[in-house]
Every structure is written in C-alpha cells, then in structure tokens.
Amino acid sequence: MVREREEWERYREQLLRHVKDFEKSKAAFDEENAKFESDRKSEEWGREGLRGKLRVAEDLLAKERAEWKKICEKDNQRMYAGRSKITDLEAQVSELKGKVEDEQAEKKRVEVLSLLTHLPFMLFAC
Numbered sequence: 001m002v003r004e005r006e007e008w009e010r011y012r013e014q015l016l017r018h019v020k021d022f023e024k025s026k027a028a029f030d031e032e033n034a035k036f037e038s039d040r041k042s043e044e045w046g047r048e049g050l051r052g053k054l055r056v057a058e059d060l061l062a063k064e065r066a067e068w069k070k071i072c073e074k075d076n077q078r079m080y081a082g083r084s085k086i087t088d089l090e091a092q093v094s095e096l097k098g099k100v101e102d103e104q105a106e107k108k109r110v111e112v113l114s115l116l117t118h119l120p121f122m123l124f125a126c
Helices: 002-125
Strands: none
Touching: none
C-alpha cells in the first residue's frame, strides 16, 4: 500500500507539473495570439489606409486626365482655327499678288501703248 501511495504521489506531482507547464504554455500562447491579432488588425488597417490613398490618387489622376483632355481639345481647336486663318491669309496674299501682277502688267501694257502712240510723233520730231 505504501508503494501504491508513493506511485500515486509521484503521478500526482507529475500531473501537477504538467498542469503548471500547460498553464504557462497557455498563457504564452494567449499572449502570442493577442499579439498576432493586434498585428493582423494593424496590417488590415494599414492596407485599408493604403487602399483609400490609392483610390484618392486614382480619382485625382482621372480628374487631371479629363482636364488635360479638355485643355488639349481647346488647344487643338485654337491651333486648327489659327491654321485655317493662316491658310485664308495665304490665299488672300496670293490673290493680291496676282492682282498686283495683273495691275503691273496692265500698267506696262498702257505704258507700251502710250509709247507706241507717241512713237510716230517722236520719229517725226527728230
């Protein structure tokens, strides 16, 4: 009976040591688990914050791109209007040059005719 009691006491002590080890391990596990959950939540909040910043940046970029397209469209319209005006003015210049050349040719023709009409008088005058 003494022997059984000693075995039972050893078993009880061993069991108590296992319970204490288990409680220590459980406390360490709970602490690690709490730290893990805290880190996980921090990462989730960080990701959500970054996603929010990314959405804001994407929206801003879309607005800037739309404004840029409007500005480019206005510039293109101005450039087209300017080019049209230049083309019209070039046409007017070439038309006026043609008129000037015609007037000069007419003036020379009149001059030559005037000389030809006065030529007989000049010949007789010499």
